[in-house]
Amino acid sequence: MARNATEAWIPEEYGSEVITRISRTSAVEALASRIPMASDTRHVARSAGMGVDIVDKGSSYGEDVSLNDEVILYAKKFGKAIRIAEEDINDALPNIIATKMNDWATSYAKIIDNASLAVSAAPGVGVPFTSLYQLLHTTDAALGYTADANITTAAAAGAPTYDEFSTAIGNVEIGDYYDPATMVSIAHPAFRKSLRGVKDSQGDPIFVKGLAGTPDTIFGVPITWSLGARLSATATAAPSGRPLMAFVSTDLMQLGIRSGPESVFIDGRDGLSALTDESILKMRARRGWAYGHPAGGSILVG
Template sequence: MARNTLEAWIPEEWETSKVVQAIQQISAVESLSAPIPMGSDTKHVPRTAGMGVDVVDKGGAYGEDTSLNDEVLLTAKKLGKAARIAEEDIDDSVADVLAAKMLGWGKSYAKFLDNACIAVTAAPGTGVPFTSLYSLLHTTDATLGYTADTNITVAATAGAPTYDEFNTAAGLIEVGDYFDPASTYAIASPAFRKYLRGVKDTTGEPIFLKGTDGTPDTIFNVPIRWSLGARTSPTASAAPGGRPIMAFVNPELMLLGIRSGPESVFIDGRDGLSALTDESILKMRARRGWAYGHPNGAAILVG
């Protein structure tokens, strides 16, 4: 028999929840993306290649725009985990076990989401919920006029990019129609920090500046959002082990579909079949969709 358990799921409060605060602090995708509310599992979001402009003489006819109009499809995927907790741990522990589990899930979810949206190398399938930015830039799209790997720069020496390689990657996004200096960010693995501190331009000036008093770190005056999920991985992971990447992005093109969550449900061990084990179950989930608006609006440096 079908069951409706919607009422059992308790959403995290965005203003006060430590789980949500941790996600916002750790996940560049959650904090920077344009949020797209989703009322169903799929949603079509319009995408345009822009619109031209002409000089129109007095009494003259307006020229008609021929720019491509199409759309991207957001498909909500469920990202979750369950924890089985013994009654003794809940009843006897001074620490709040449930709160600790929820916070731990939130931090893992933040890294997992960033990895899934930015750095996974494979196309959507088992273990790959979305077309990541890396996968998007690694694929030819003739309709959009993009050739595979055009906007991907790979460091000649793994883990130690040079000034020219950082400069090349940053320059790729600056020549596109989607470049906006006021809305450009770099999402990068913290593994780059060590090397960035030693990279200088031809005048001896460092390209990396450490932020102070609440201002972010910058590279070429572009704000950096550090993300532990910004490493390549064949499938989505909260602890990816591949090469670090730095992605130069326009947040307006980062489309994050929000279907529900983060939310949790607690299944008491004293109810139903679980009563045989004296264990309760805590489930956490968030349902998200993701797409990057246009491949010519981003660039990646693989460290």
């Protein structure tokens, strides 16, 4: 990737290896509704729906009294810097800068999924957003949602049953926000092993492996695999908790785009870095996240 001498932040171009790797690895970046952010906060309207009545000839229309509100996206920065010795840049046959940028892209893809889907704590130090898990783990009286109503935990770790998979997806299907056209499953690959052996009462597998570019499916719902979909106390690119399978609507996944992915290369011949012959590569992206309504999502804890 070409650099200029002004050392300004350079956004990755669409179709670059960094963007391609993020889209391939991050379910959230690939599937969520992308909301442009012109500042560090953005209010996104959330509709409470609208009713409909039978109106007899000559009668008055009833007025809808649904209370609309909003969700707020807060842009948080995901970044990292690395020092690279001038000798490594000059002597190495591979492009070490491009390699490190791709490595960052992989880690970013996992941490944005983890932060958006699987962190078990409320926003604070190390927790940039209210994750889907935390949203479903919290009572919201204004929305009529009770904590954990849409969270199903497998009784046997590593071996969820047919009924547990069915209950998890059913929690979304019975809600007002169910839309088969936008429904997807986001799951950690650890579920692949257990899914292969689960069959319905007719002996048919609920998991169907996609062929010729089509996605894998469960109960006919496409699955996107995510290495970030493991429970963790804070956002991390290497979560180690129990794997999650989420059933969500892409319309309710709100990903705020403030900037990036972008990078800046600070030449080791300038400033104090000249004393060590080390250049600095910095990568960052600023993102916000919110899931539109707890009734529109569910989680199976594997």
